[in-house]
Amino acid sequence: MTEETPGAAAENPQPPELPAALLDPRPVIVAIACGWLLALVLAFTVESLHTWRPITIAGLGVGVLGTSIFLWQRHAVRRGSRGAQHGLT
Template sequence: MEPAQNVAARIRRLADPRPALAVGIGVWTVATLVVLLTGGDVRDDLLPVCIAGIVVGLLGSALFLTQRRAARRGSRGAQVGLD
């Protein structure tokens, strides 16, 4: 592989949001389980925050998948580079 192709492949891999979305949703899920298992006053304050983190991650994933599908379809308003 030529150096330019190697750099381009590395940039594509680093620019892919799927791993970050998956890790973020996973961390919020673990945090939700920890909050549920600890209980007490902390649970009442932190549980909505953890659930909101999961929901925002899922919405971000849905938005990314929708934009990628539109880009592959060739829609005019779609983002560029979401192969």
């Protein structure tokens, strides 16, 4: 009753695998952290950008927190924890 028809595969094509370079989150994390660091340096060296100071400090803080969670989850995947996310290597 559940015979596969030749057209069934054509109706549900699978997307191709992404290249490994697009799956690596480290370049994105480094680029964004450098951007926040540059903004922080500018906020403390250029007097007219003094209003940026709390925002850049908060941005770096959230970035450190997010990166810490990512590294913690990746460590859990590598040690084989059952509750860890899948796909982090």
